[in-house]
Amino acid sequence: MTRVFLLRHGQTDWNAARRLQGSTDIPLNEWGRGQARAMAQVLAPQLSAGARVVSSPLSRARETAAILAAALGSAVTADARLAERSFGQWEGTTVEQREASDPEEVRRWHAGQEPRIDGYETHRLLAQRMSAALTDHASADAVDLVVVSHGSALRMALSSVLGLDHTDGPSRRSISPWGNACWSELDFAPSAGWTLHAHNIGVEESATVEG
Amino acid sequence: MTRLLLWRHAATPYNADRRLQGSLDVAIDDGGRAQAAQAAALLHRTYGPVVVHTSPLVRASATAEALVLLTGGEATVDDRLTQRSYGVWEGMTWDEIREQYPREYAQRMRYEDPEIEGWDRAQTVAARVAEALREMGSPDRTAVAVSHGSSISLGVLALLELPLTSRVFARLRHAHWVDLRQAADGAWQVHGFNMGPDWS
Numbered sequence: 511m512t513r514v515f516l517l518r519h520g521q522t523d524w525n526a527a528r529r530l531q532g533s534t535d536i537p538l539n540e541w542g543r544g545q546a547r548a549m550a551q552v553l554a555p556q557l558s559a560g561a562r563v564v565s566s567p568l569s570r571a572r573e574t575a576a577i578l579a580a581a582l583g584s585a586v587t588a589d590a591r592l593a594e595r596s597f598g599q600w601e602g603t604t605v606e607q608r609e610a611s612d613p614e615e616v617r618r619w620h621a622g623q624e625p626r627i628d629g630y631e632t633h634r635l636l637a638q639r640m641s642a643a644l645t646d647h648a649s650a651d652a653v654d655l656v657v658v659s660h661g662s663a664l665r666m667a668l669s670s671v672l673g674l675d676h677t678d679g680p681s682r683r684s685i686s687p688w689g690n691a692c693w694s695e696l697d698f699a700p701s702a703g704w705t706l707h708a709h710n711i712g713v714e715e716s717a718t719v720e721g
Numbered sequence: 722m723t724r725l726l727l728w729r730h731a732a733t734p735y736n737a738d739r740r741l742q743g744s745l746d747v748a749i750d751d752g753g754r755a756q757a758a759q760a761a762a763l764l765h766r767t768y769g770p771v772v773v774h775t776s777p778l779v780r781a782s783a784t785a786e787a788l789v790l791l792t793g794g795e796a797t798v799d800d801r802l803t804q805r806s807y808g809v810w811e812g813m814t815w816d817e818i819r820e821q822y823p824r825e826y827a828q829r830m831r832y833e834d835p836e837i838e839g840w841d842r843a844q845t846v847a848a849r850v851a852e853a854l855r856e857m858g859s860p861d862r863t864a865v866a867v868s869h870g871s872s873i874s875l876g877v878l879a880l881l882e883l884p885l886t887s888r889v890f891a892r893l894r895h896a897h898w899v900d901l902r903q904a905a906d907g908a909w910q911v912h913g914f915n916m917g918p919d920w921s
Contacts, residue, residue: 552920621906672889674881684881686902686910694914697891707891709914710900714766 511699512648515553515656516664517578518688519570520545525690528604531660532597537569545691546577548713553656553693554581561654564647566592568660574691575658586658591643594660595636598629622675622683633666640667648698661687668694671704685709723903724863724912725854726768727873730776730784731757732895740814742780743807743841749780753895757787759918760896765791767916768863774853775867776802784896785867796867801853804869805846808839832886843875843885850876858903865898873899880909894919 520542524531538546565575567588575586600608608616615625624632640663647655659667665685669675674684688694692712697705731753735742749757764771765788773796775785781803785796810818819826825835834842850872857864868876870892877899878885893899897917902910 674883674889683904683908684883684910686912702888704889705891706889707915708920709911711913711916711920714763 511697511702512652513558513654514644514648514696514698514704515557515654515693516668516688516696517549517553517574517656517658517693518661518664518690519566519568519574519658520549521690522570524602530597530600530603530608531570532594532601532662533568534601535568535570538573542570542690543573543577545713546574549574549691549693550578550581552713554578557582557654557656560584561656562647562651563587563656563658564589564592564643565658566590566594566660566663568593571658571660575656578656578658589643589647591639592657592659592663595662595666596629596631597627597662598631599627600625600630636663636666637670640664641670643667644671645698649700656693664688664694668696668706668709671696672706723858723860724768725858725901725903726764726771726863726865726898727854727876727893727901728760728764728784728788728865728867728898729870729873729893729895730778730780730867731760731787733780736895738814739816740812741807741810741818743804743811744778745811746778747780749783753780754783754787756896756918757784760784760898761787761791763918764788764865764898768865771863771865772857772859773797773865773867774799774802774857776800776804776869776872778803778869781867781869785865788865788867799853799857799866801849802866802868802872805841805871805875806839807841808837810835810837810840832888846872847875847879847885851879854880854901877901877911881911890914 520538522536523539524536561582563575563579563584564587565571579586619625668685688710689712692710695708731749733747733749735747773785773789775782775796777798789796825837828835897915900913902912
């Protein structure tokens, strides 16, 4: 049985401005680095020696992963399958901008359907690559595993491995998004599948570390 | 937005022994009271003013007490939040059950309802807990339901419209909670699971 931690990257300027990032490579801001350090202080001691850290190649995830890995004395392995969902022409936009320019597609998106916009990556494709990555890494070793990724990708991954919501047709979204630098904990065993032990655990705001 | 926290009571000596309580009204000890206080402080800091409802069993109401000490007011007792009855298994440890009721133990390990006297079926427990939760949910103030492991698990599965034999959610730790939010379309979402002081 493997313990698997799903960790979302720390804050970026676009997170703070509520601009959709998707595949756009926006780095952590100073607040986000502080969040990652605070997270590492709490999470690292819970992990076993030799815990593995695997990350999306996007810099906001890679840097969050590196901060945790430094606290563990581990290295980070990059896996392109863990990157955020591509949102195509919506990348860089806010909710208000999308509601103004594509009201029908925004309505579809909120109803759990797929918006019909250029460059958008579907639920099915995202779920496939994320669950393949999770299962590959979780199956490879019984040592604790930390997977560092992104809001939409992690939500689709969790939904998929727990069998919660559909990836075809309207998606019910039973799991809500992670906060920045927050994590979930699961158990994985090839015979029993996946079990959720904790979701959206984060450090109290006041504990964010400076410096 | 409607927010509902399902808070599992603090540990009792029976829990430490892996002894089934069910409808038995076992009290929490000093360790449990300290655990409840620590969790209540974190919950209060995180959510601010809340309305507190509790199972009538003393291990739950004593846990609720730790929170109302901080929030003021009183906890409302709701019988629908009580623990499922384990019938003739109450007071036994899981080891004893496996030895004396091997067939029914195997049923239980498959998350089925074992055929023993006095056992509360999953369907029944889920329905009453979900009814209580739906009633207490309000967009005006976060509601906290202090309850028990099985009752909470079944209530969550019912609200998420998942099969009651689903094993995707692990049991809550003692004095930890599930944070459920209701989306605009009425669907419930797990905003947080097993939140509490163990992670700080």
